[in-house]
Amino acid sequence: MRADSWAFQSDNSASRVMERTGGRLACSTVGLWLGLLLLCSWGFPGGAEPRAPPENIAIIGAGIGGTSAAYYLRQKFGNDVKIDVFEKGEVGGRLATVTMQGQEYESGGSVIHPLNLHMKRFVKDLGLSAVQSPSGLVGVYNGETLVYEESSWFIINMIKLIWHYGFQSLRMHMWVEDILDKFMRIYRYQSHDYAFSSVEKLLHSLGGDDYLGLFNRSLIETLQKAGFSEKFLDEIITPVMRVNYGQTMNINGFVGAVSMSCTDPGLWAVKGGNKLVCSRLLQASKSNLISGSVMSIEEKTRTKQTGNPTKVYEAVYQTGSETHSAFYDIVLVATPLNRKMSNITFLNFDPPIEEFHQYYEPLVTTLIKGQLNSTVFTSRALDEFDLSTVLTTDNPDLFINSIGFVSSVEESNNNPQPKADRSHVWKIFSAEPLTKEQILKLFVSYDYAVKRSWLAYPHYMPPEKCPSIILHDRLYYLNGMEVAASAMEMSAVAGYNAALLAYHRWNGHTHMIDQEDLYEKLKTEL
Ligand SMILES: Cc1cc2nc3c(=O)[nH]c(=O)nc-3n(C[C@H](O)[C@H](O)[C@H](O)COP(=O)(O)OP(=O)(O)OC[C@H]3O[C@@H](n4cnc5c(N)ncnc54)[C@H](O)[C@@H]3O)c2cc1C
Numbered sequence: 125m126r127a128d129s130w131a132f133q134s135d136n137s138a139s140r141v142m143e144r145t146g147g148r149l150a151c152s153t154v155g156l157w158l159g160l161l162l163l164c165s166w167g168f169p170g171g172a173e174p175r176a177p178p179e180n181i182a183i184i185g186a187g188i189g190g191t192s193a194a195y196y197l198r199q200k201f202g203n204d205v206k207i208d209v210f211e212k213g214e215v216g217g218r219l220a221t222v223t224m225q226g227q228e229y230e231s232g233g234s235v236i237h238p239l240n241l242h243m244k245r246f247v248k249d250l251g252l253s254a255v256q257s258p259s260g261l262v263g264v265y266n267g268e269t270l271v272y273e274e275s276s277w278f279i280i281n282m283i284k285l286i287w288h289y290g291f292q293s294l295r296m297h298m299w300v301e302d303i304l305d306k307f308m309r310i311y312r313y314q315s316h317d318y319a320f321s322s323v324e325k326l327l328h329s330l331g332g333d334d335y336l337g338l339f340n341r342s343l344i345e346t347l348q349k350a351g352f353s354e355k356f357l358d359e360i361i362t363p364v365m366r367v368n369y370g371q372t373m374n375i376n377g378f379v380g381a382v383s384m385s386c387t388d389p390g391l392w393a394v395k396g397g398n399k400l401v402c403s404r405l406l407q408a409s410k411s412n413l414i415s416g417s418v419m420s421i422e423e424k425t426r427t428k429q430t431g432n433p434t435k436v437y438e439a440v441y442q443t444g445s446e447t448h449s450a451f452y453d454i455v456l457v458a459t460p461l462n463r464k465m466s467n468i469t470f471l472n473f474d475p476p477i478e479e480f481h482q483y484y485e486p487l488v489t490t491l492i493k494g495q496l497n498s499t500v501f502t503s504r505a506l507d508e509f510d511l512s513t514v515l516t517t518d519n520p521d522l523f524i525n526s527i528g529f530v531s532s533v534e535e536s537n538n539n540p541q542p543k544a545d546r547s548h549v550w551k552i553f554s555a556e557p558l559t560k561e562q563i564l565k566l567f568v569s570y571d572y573a574v575k576r577s578w579l580a581y582p583h584y585m586p587p588e589k590c591p592s593i594i595l596h597d598r599l600y601y602l603n604g605m606e607v608a609a610s611a612m613e614m615s616a617v618a619g620y621n622a623a624l625l626a627y628h629r630w631n632g633h634t635h636m637i638d639q640e641d642l643y644e645k646l647k648t649e650l
């Protein structure tokens with residue numbers, strides 16, 4: 125790390141960089157003084173004073189993307205900048221819970237992968253704790269019968285898998301592992317403060333043309349080319365895509381791999397609810413939460429106290445029946461840009477900021493406390509039915525994508541066993557709301573049913589282009605990342621990236637943006 129590249133950073137990140145450089149320079153006070161002396165004698169690069177931080181930053185959306193961006197923006201720009209976070213609904217966005225008989229259950233984003241390091245770090249740094257996600261036995265139903273059923277004996281499972289599908293399950297696991305390994309490179313890039321101006325450049329930096337190719341091609345095309353059989357794709361891969369993204373194997377290969385990684389062991393969630401991460405990030409970033417809906421953004425010229433005319437963005441927003449406006453140096457949009465989800469108008473930009481018509485898949489989460497009618501899936505009675513999740517194949521006659529039993533956000537449940545009574549809460553994913561008749565088909569009887577409808581994930585249709593991260597000079601968009609894959613960790617990566625990008629562009633650190641061959645360059649860095 126060159127002296128000039130960290131000299132301008134806020135106290136926080138400078139000390140982090142120094143921590144990383146370990147014994148070489150940072151530990152020694154002598155080194156620090158030497159560094160300062162050198163800076164004084166060389167002056168700042170270009171002879172210019174470091175630029176003062178922005179006065180005001182707006183973030184639209186208090187989901188995990190917006191709140192993680194607030195957290196990292198505070199780290200980068202320091203304490204003098206005012207950060208306003210606008211939220212028209214609940215803090216957490218698609219991380220949300222529903223309450224049943226006094227217990228809360230995740231109704232949106234629920235599971236976190238053990239290698240999702242940003243989420244892991246948030247939980248640790250924000251004083252939260254993790255609970256293990258239920259990991260019981262899974263079966264696959266094709267509308268007539270269970271075509272695959274896991275066994276509680278590891279060895280039997282292996283034999284079953286090999287008997288049905290040869291070594292394809294193992295090959296699939298290796299394929300996903302390789303993609304995840306490369307994905308982990310982003311943490312190294314971000315810890316060294318590197319940013320990307322487009323999602324495509326970010327993906328390319330992780331594994332070159334092949335990695336970007338995953339995003340540009342459908343999962344089915346990639347897996348067929350790799351020689352996976354129709355039977356394996358229909359009975360194992362499709363059901364996993366249906367439970368996770370409510371879609372078929374026509375999604376892109378990258379999101380397909382992200383989805384497959386949910387079959388890894390060790391999935392977890394935040395005790396008390398995943399949305400707690402968002403409220404804690406807001407608190408830790410000392411942001412002001414404004415409960416209101418942003419309606420428009422327009423660039424304006426204002427004369428600040430310094431007397432200089434400055435370009436700022438005016439955000440017009442509504443709180444209740446009142447309309448207000450405020451001015452910002454930097455704006456981050458942390459919500460999908462489309463009429464149904466955010467309805468933000470960009471006024472008088474030249475060239476105009478394109479409207480994204482990204483279609484988000486409707487999905488319904490229904491939570492039901494009741495006694496499952498196991499005979500829908502098998503001739504066995506519930507007391508002999510040991511599956512905790514039933515996935516489904518792509519059969520148009522089926523009205524659910526999946527059904528599985530869940531624990532409340534307070535419980536850790538490593539080895540759940542369905543009981544032949546009404547005490548379990550089951551989570552069902554379906555494309556449309558379930559009718560009473562459909563619920564009564566699935567349950568012998570039930571006490572409670574609560575549903576939550578979502579526009580859940582982008583409808584994936586490769587090849588497609590990710591929307592720009594830079595919408596205008598100091599106006600950034602985070603949710604283009606979801607076009608690669610939608611997951612909490614992806615939004616956290618997007619939040620960090622947008623914060624770094626905004627910081628570097630504000631300070632003219634062009635060498636920290638879109639660096640090629642980063643993996644090679646950072647190989648020897650600690
Ligand atoms: C049912 C379901 C299950 C899921 N399961 C998982 C899972 O198990 N694991 C996982 O990793 N991911 C999961 N996901 C995906 C994950 O939840 C999302 O990718 C992630 O939460 C998106 O976060 P975000 O901050 O980018 O967007 P959001 O959470 O959508 O946040 C955007 C926020 O902006 C607000 N907003 C919109 N417009 C405006 C406006 N004009 N003014 C002010 N505020 C505005 C919205 O109200 C919202 O709160 C799931 C999603 C769903 C729906």
Ligand SMILES: CC(C)=CCC/C(C)=C/CC/C(C)=C/CSC[C@H](N)C(=O)O
Nearest residue numbers: 234235236237367368382385611613614
């Ligand atoms: C970003 C990386 C590398 C990994 C993230 C893996 C992950 C946790 C993806 C989430 C996929 C997703 C949208 C799942 C939705 S359903 C989840 C669960 N089956 C449930 O029952 O709620």
